[in-house]
Amino acid sequence: xxxxxxxxxxxxxxxxxxxxxxxxxxxxxxxxxxxxxxxxxxxxxxxxxxxxxxxxxxxxxxxxxxxxxxxxxxxxxxxxxxxxxxxxxxxxxxxxxxxxxxxxxxxxxxxxxxxxxxxxxxxxxxxxxxxxxxxxxxxxxxxxxxxxxxxxxxxxxxxxxxxxxxxxxxxxxxxx
Numbered sequence: 043x044x045x046x047x048x049x050x051x052x053x054x055x056x057x058x059x060x061x062x063x064x065x066x067x068x069x070x071x072x073x074x075x076x077x078x079x080x081x082x083x084x085x086x087x088x089x090x091x092x093x094x095x096x097x098x099x100x101x102x103x104x105x106x107x108x109x110x111x112x113x114x115x116x117x118x119x120x121x122x123x124x125x126x127x128x129x130x131x132x133x134x135x136x137x138x139x140x141x142x143x144x145x146x147x148x149x150x151x152x153x154x155x156x157x158x159x160x161x162x163x164x165x166x167x168x169x170x171x172x173x174x175x176x177x178x179x180x181x182x183x184x185x186x187x188x189x190x191x192x193x194x195x196x197x198x199x200x201x202x203x204x205x206x207x208x209x210x211x212x213x214x215x216x217x218x
Contacts, residue, residue: 127207128207128208128209128210129208130184130187130188130191130207130208131184131208131211132184132187132208132209132211133160133180133181133182133183133184133186133187134178134179134180134181134187134208134209134211135153135178135179135180135181135187135190135191135206135207135208135209136176136177136178136205136206136207136208136209136210137149137176137177137178137179137204137205137206138175138176138204138205138206138207139175139176139202139203139204139205140164140173140175140176140177140199140200140202140204141175141199141200141201141202142172142173142175143173143200144164144173144177144199144200145164146162146163146164146177147162148199148200149162149164149177149179150162152194152199153179153181153190153194156186156189156190156193156194157181157182157183157185157186157187157189157190158181158182158183158186159179159180159181159182160180160181160182161178161179161180162177162178162179162180163177163178163179164176164177165177165178178209187208190206191206191207191208194206195207
């Protein structure tokens with residue numbers, strides 16, 4: 043004898059509640075008791091060395107640092123550094139905090155409004171050609187480079203404030 047099935051195998055519907063017990067209580071009300079919060083690995087280590095479940099005074103008085111995700115949700119963002127101000131001694135400029143959508147032609151047009159541009163180069167990853175968020179711009183003269191830093195530093199471009207400064211020379215790198 044053939045049995046007819048509706049496609050489900052008799053189990054509870056997808057996404058259904060696994061909760062048992064008082065089904066008449068609204069879900070938004072909390073349970074009368076709360077299980078103790080599960081300790082993280084580092085909390086267990088700290089408790090071991092500090093002698094029990096007491097929290098050290100340093101963590102009790104100081105709030106935990108706020109961690110913002112980078113977008114993928116898996117790792118916290120790095121602390122932001124202040125850009126190092128490099129004096130403009132050559133026509134080569136470093137452009138930081140650049141939008142990932144910015145192209146070399148966008149930079150060429152932006153810096154051409156200040157002075158004559160020889161070259162604009164967005165630094166990219168080799169494997170996927172995605173921008174690293176900074177670039178180098180070569181102006182014709184040092185005076186034009188200085189004027190570009192004065193006019194374009196902290197200017198908003200494609201939704202981000204640019205950080206424009208003199209590029210470190212190869213002698214500067216070898217000294218460090």
